[in-house]
């Protein structure tokens with residue numbers, strides 16, 4: 001058995017919110033990190049960590065875990081761990097990732113967003129460049145069979161070339177909601193290179209004379225332009241859909257994975273033929289956070305397919321974070337297209353809402 005620990009025992013770490021439990025489709029579960037670790041047959045949930053004594057005790061009792069720590073340094077000092085999951089809020093997360101790396105942990109599942117600043121992102125990139133760090137991320141839809149099937153169909157050529165990707169996750173904030181939209185767009189775009197990012201945000205509160213954004217701005221509209229003209233759009237439309245527009249059809253993963261529909265245009269009829277797709281994926285297969293954790297364990301076991309998949313997933317995690325910073329840069333420059341390497345290295349996003357950060 002490999003030994004794992006969860007850092008941060010709130011909603012994502014330990015206690016999935018009742019609304020998600022009630023409404024999300026089956027493919028979202030097990031979602032809480034601790035639950036996913038315990039669902040993996042080759043992992044022992046060896047320890048939990050949270051500075052809230054009450055939260056820690058509650059999680060320890062719920063999961064039957066004897067060893068609990070109030071801070072991650074004590075955890076890392078006392079426990080030999082193969083895999084760590086990080087479900088704290090974003091500020092400070094990059095430091096936790098670095099501390100895990102420094103003691104030799106090589107498999108990390110990290111909540112989104114990855115980090116708070118461009119400087120932190122560069123440090124994480126340097127760790128990842130060593131090639132022996134396996135990472136997965138809280139944007140878990142990319143692991144669900146229904147999303148994978150939709151992307152396979154859209155990129156297979158039967159419907160012509162992919163032209164446009166839309167992630168409609170409602171009116172959402174850059175850090176709280178839209179790491180998910182960005183990741184879905186990157187997943188659908190495959191390995192296409194990002195050419196530029198344009199964004200118009202609302203609620204940007206900037207610290208005087210600095211590149212620090214104090215708030216978590218709403219994305220009013222954003223476009224990610226890929227090398228071959230494919231465009232990924234994020235707006236404020238309600239719904240929880242991923243829409244993949246090809247030359248002759250539109251494929252939509254509906255309602256966070258509740259269903260998949262194809263609107264197919266053919267012949268002289270200008271109106272699409274709409275069909276539900278029910279084959280090619282298992283809507284009930286347990287995925288949630290267990291799916292990325294399975295990939296991490298397979299990477300540790302030396303599985304070549306998992307390692308290839310993880311290399312692509314790591315690129316998407318890092319690129320996705322660059323895109324969030326580029327959206328801020330674009331907004332500050334009147335929504336002009338910004339290349340990912342043209343982002344001000346001084347950008348910090350505190351993403352504060354009320355008394356908390358994203």
Ligand SMILES: NC(=O)c1ccc[n+]([C@@H]2O[C@H](COP(=O)([O-])OP(=O)(O)OC[C@H]3O[C@@H](n4cnc5c(N)ncnc54)[C@H](O)[C@@H]3O)[C@@H](O)[C@H]2O)c1
Nearest residue numbers: 008009010011012050051052087088089090111112138358
């Ligand atoms: N993947 C998703 O769908 C999804 C959904 C909701 C939230 N999130 C993300 O997950 C993260 C956590 O969100 P949440 O809703 O679970 O928050 P939360 O406030 O419920 O939980 C965070 C927990 O981390 C603990 N914590 C804070 N600092 C810590 C530290 N240094 N070491 C250990 N524990 C620490 C807190 O005491 C708290 O228990 C956020 O970044 C959020 O953006 C992801």
